[in-house]
Amino acid sequence: MENRKSTVLFVDDERSILQALEIGLRKEPYNKLYATSGREALDLFDKEDIDVVVTDMRMPEMDGLKLLKEINKRDPQTVKIVLSGYTQLPQIIATINQVRIFKFITKPWDMKSEFKGIVREAISYYNTSKKNDVMVKSLEQKNALYKKLLMVGSQRMYLMEEDFKQVNQLMNAYFKYVLEYAQLSEEPTSLESMSLMETGYSLLGKYLDILPTEERTFSYKEFTDDMGRIFGSMDKRSVEAYKNVFESNESHEHHYKGKFDILKLLIEVIFEQYIDDGKRHLARIVTSSDEDEIQLIIALPSRENPIDTQVKDVVNLVLTHLAKTIHGSLRYREGNDKYIFIFNSVMKKSSQ
Numbered sequence: 001m002e003n004r005k006s007t008v009l010f011v012d013d014e015r016s017i018l019q020a021l022e023i024g025l026r027k028e029p030y031n032k033l034y035a036t037s038g039r040e041a042l043d044l045f046d047k048e049d050i051d052v053v054v055t056d057m058r059m060p061e062m063d064g065l066k067l068l069k070e071i072n073k074r075d076p077q078t079v080k081i082v083l084s085g086y087t088q089l090p091q092i093i094a095t096i097n098q099v100r101i102f103k104f105i106t107k108p109w110d111m112k113s114e115f116k117g118i119v120r121e122a123i124s125y126y127n128t129s130k131k132n133d134v135m136v137k138s139l140e141q142k143n144a145l146y147k148k149l150l151m152v153g154s155q156r157m158y159l160m161e162e163d164f165k166q167v168n169q170l171m172n173a174y175f176k177y178v179l180e181y182a183q184l185s186e187e188p189t190s191l192e193s194m195s196l197m198e199t200g201y202s203l204l205g206k207y208l209d210i211l212p213t214e215e216r217t218f219s220y221k222e223f224t225d226d227m228g229r230i231f232g233s234m235d236k237r238s239v240e241a242y243k244n245v246f247e248s249n250e251s252h253e254h255h256y257k258g259k260f261d262i263l264k265l266l267i268e269v270i271f272e273q274y275i276d277d278g279k280r281h282l283a284r285i286v287t288s289s290d291e292d293e294i295q296l297i298i299a300l301p302s303r304e305n306p307i308d309t310q311v312k313d314v315v316n317l318v319l320t321h322l323a324k325t326i327h328g329s330l331r332y333r334e335g336n337d338k339y340i341f342i343f344n345s346v347m348k349k350s351s352q
Helices: 015-024 038-047 064-074 086-098 111-129 133-155 157-184 191-209 220-235 239-245 260-274 309-325
Strands: 007-011 031-035 052-056 079-084 103-106 216-219 246-248 255-258 284-289 294-301 328-335 338-345
Touching (some): 007 038, 015 111, 038 064, 052 064, 052 111, 079 111, 103 157, 157 191, 157 309, 191 260, 191 309, 216 220, 220 239, 220 260, 260 294, 260 309, 260 338, 309 328, 309 338
Parallel strands (some): 007 052, 052 079, 079 103, 246 284
Antiparallel strands (some): 284 294, 294 338, 328 338
16 A cells, blocks of 8 residues: 555546646646546546546536535545636635635646646655644645635635635645655654644735735835834834834835735734834844835844744744835844844836
8 A cells, every 4th residue: 555656637618628638747746637528527537546636626517616616525635626727716716615626726837846746745645644644734824824815816806816826826825845845754743733824824824814916105204104003013012112113315205116015014024923022123124126126134132042943943934025025035044142134026116
């Protein structure tokens, strides 16, 4: 049984899609089955020992939701992946409400950098989840986050497509890290493992709370005032306590254009995770800019109790992704009892 080869079932009513998958996956080291309908898929499922099902949502007679519900009845541990277009949000929401989804892949996908890796992760998840409570917990969290993301998207779909892709990429990266950590951990059900997941779940939830994101014009004063209020709510202090946190040679009336909410979230996460409560007024944020780029140098006093290495990895994964979504980069280093973050972003000055 240990040497048993994994089996993946691919379901899509478009034969051209299945043919493309067959060609693209021919060298993958697992058994591959293909079905052009939900009924054919169930017949194969009843005959074969299948670990992973990858199905399209929109199919005649039996759609993806009905198929996954039937598969869930037969074997709830089968790992389920959904292929979908962005416009199929209501159907995906219904699916997540009724069966556990490992991941969903939006069309069009990249076979080499996305599709193959997700299927491999699903096989790995199947092979370890039966004996690993962390795996089960992570999938429950993922479904809750997917549901929240898709509910927001269905309300304001016209603004959400790019956000949808960005958040899905981050969620996939985070849960891949959790999966790898749980596989390597000697005690995957430990409190440390659960703490790691709770940190990631909380950060991803904060990201979802600001969706949909939009580019807008904001002033330097608005930036410092908003961040002061956020820091004050963390430490239970007045905004005035943080006026010395900000340093800049620029006028408070300078305006910038970009995704202001993501910039604020990035700094909020840094100040939440890397500074002890009550000490945020000791940090410094030095701002400089030219016509096309803004730079923030963020210096923080080190914590009395250092951040756990795995938690730090998750936090920095989220921070790096947030920086990329606003066309920026984030560098980090430790030294002299300080944490230093250097953030650069293409964020043009506005004439307003």
